[in-house]
Amino acid sequence: MSNETNKQKLTTASGRPYFENENTMSVGPRGPLLLQDYILHEKMAHFNRERIPERVVHAKGSGAFGTFTVTDDITQYTKAKLFNQVGKQTRVFLRFSTVGGEKGSADTERDPRGFALKFYTEDGNWDLVGNNTPIFFIKDPKKFGDFIHTQKRDPRTNCKSATMMWDFWALNPESLHQVLLLMSDRGTPYSYRHLNGYGSHTFSLINQKNERVYVKFHFKTQQGIKNFTDAEAGEVRGKDPDHAQRDLVEAIDRGDFPRWAMKIQVMTEEQARTSPFNPFDVTKVWPHGDYPLVDVGILELNEVPSNYFADVEQAAFAPAHLVDGIGFSPDKMLQGRLLSYPDAHRYRLGANYEQIPVNRCPFAVNNYQRDGQMRIDGNGGSAPNYWPNSFDNITADESYKEPAQTLESTLADWYDRNGPGENDHYTQPGQFYSKVLSDVDRVHLVQNIVNSMKGIDGPRKQDIVNRQLCHFFRANIQLGLAVAQGLGTDISSFMPMANQQPA
Structure with a gap:
């Protein structure tokens, strides 16, 4: 057949x-x-509308399709169907991202990395929306907007501001653990293939007996952890701001499929009740010695989307999207995200964002939602748009009913979270500095903190510096001394504070 007969006609959008x-x-x-x-x-009109609103956070990202394969039996903990058989495979989509920068920012910025994973399961889509860190800066969602504002641009100068960042962190000591991790070389990963992923929040698993346990999800990179130093990250930022995107695409294209080992930590309800720290506080980790990692499966990325906008830019993840056998927890930040994420998607993509192919469940979807912009599934045709009704055969399956959950209180109030085990913001950051980081890591951490804090300016500069130094001293006296020395700050006033035990 000739090329002439194969030619396709140029048409308008209406054909x-x-x-x-x-x-x-x-x-x-x-x-x-x-x-x-x-x-x-x-x-011209379509060109003017090509850019949908960028994400308020996680604007710059990369993504790929792949598979999740179960390697170990965890059915004692969960009845979720994607885990019901060793060897079972589930299609997935994973989006990596930087958090604070705009869509055109560099991949090597000092920033947490988003790790958002969508499992296309037979019981609906499960979105596990986390980061490359097991912790976060804050533990109450009311603080989230304020925190993100400090990571964006100063309303007067329209520039990033070290003063804003450190002022917020110094006034919120709960951020210290994540701040130390961010300021270490872990804050500048070499690529998306060389970082771990975490669900970060505490979730729950429910088994066939309706027994509940609490869990943390971990994804350990099989490529090995690899980070840039601050100087290396700066150099790559100037040479190739899309370094991580390019690295991911080129690796998959050459058949070097990146893989992660999925693991969980498990805590019983009784252990949660008696824990000396709040296990639902996302600024805390669960000690691996007390709650060891349990093998679950292997995640592999093996397909680059054919169109970035269609799949990566329009991908929408929400912690509210769970499946039977996986549940929530009293994690306050998680509870806040259950509202904010779907709300953000409805604003950015429209009320029917889950009909976009990358977000669409590939199995049966039956409900009575109708109308709205960009309804593309036939809108239910002539079927009833209310329930219950006498005309269709859609039923609510009682086998999917979740068990009741015991709450610790019947008193609703605006708690200040200062109870036992709630207000120790220093022990785990101190352990991170002294036990997790190597000698070289500690040197780089202090250098990165000093370089960043030197950017603090304005009439309250010394107040902000002193307040943050107090946190460093309380976490680890050597850390406090090293940062103070790097900033040229007199340490005499901090010594009594350094000797205090964590609050």
Whole structure:
């Protein structure tokens, strides 16, 4: 068959074939243009609307499809169907991202990395929306907007501001654990393939007996952890701001499929009740010695989306999207995200965002939601749009009913979270500095903190510096001394504070 017969006609969005795709109808070769040239209107109007609102956070990202394969039996903990058989495979989509920067920011910025995973299961889509860190800066969702504002741009200068960042952190000591992790070389990963992923929050698993345990989800990179130093990250930022995106695409294209080992930590309800720290506080980790990692399966990325916008930019993840056998916990930050994430997607993509192919469940979806912008599934046709009704056979399956959950209180109040085990913001950051980091890591951490804090300016500079130094001293006296020395700050006033036990 000749190429002539294979040719496809150029058409408008409505399907009308046309020829003049480069020249606008005008009055004479130099005259004004005619309003009747609809092709000009359509091309320009669509171009003006090509950019949907970027994500308020996690704007810059990369993504790929892949598979999750169960390698170990965890059915004693969960009845979730994707885990019900060793060897079972489930299709997934994973989006990596930086958090604070805009869509055009560099991949090597000092920032946490988003690790958002969508499992296309037979019981619906499960979204596990986390980061490359097992912890976060804050533990109450009311603080989230304020925190993110400090990571964005100063309302006066429209520049990033070290003063804003450190002022917030110094006034919120719960952020110290994540701040130390961010300021270490872990804050500048070499690529998306060389970082771990975490669900971060505490979730729950429910088994066939309706027994509940609490869990943390971990994804350990099988490529090995690899980070840039601050200087290396800065150099790559100037040479290739899309370094991580390029690295991911090129690795998959050459068949070097990145893989992660999925593991869980498990805590019983009784252990949660008697824990000396709040296990639902996302600024805390669960000690691995008390709650060892349990093997679950292997995640592999093996398919680059054919169109970045269609799949990566329009992908929408929400912690509220769980499946039978996986549940929530009293984690306050998680509870806040259950509202904010779907709300953000409805604003950015429309009320029917889950009909976009990358977000669509590949199995049966039956409900009575109707109408709204961009409804593309037939809108239910002539079927009833209310329930219960006498005409269709959609039923609520009682086998999916979740067991009741015992709450610790019947008193609703605005708690200040200062109870026992709630207000120790220093022990785990101190352990991170002294036991997790190597000698070289500690040197780089202090250098990165000093370089960043030197950017603090304005009339409250010394107040902010002193307040943050207090946190460093309380976490680890050597850390406090090293940072103070790097900043050229007199340490005499901090010594009594350094000797205090964590609150």
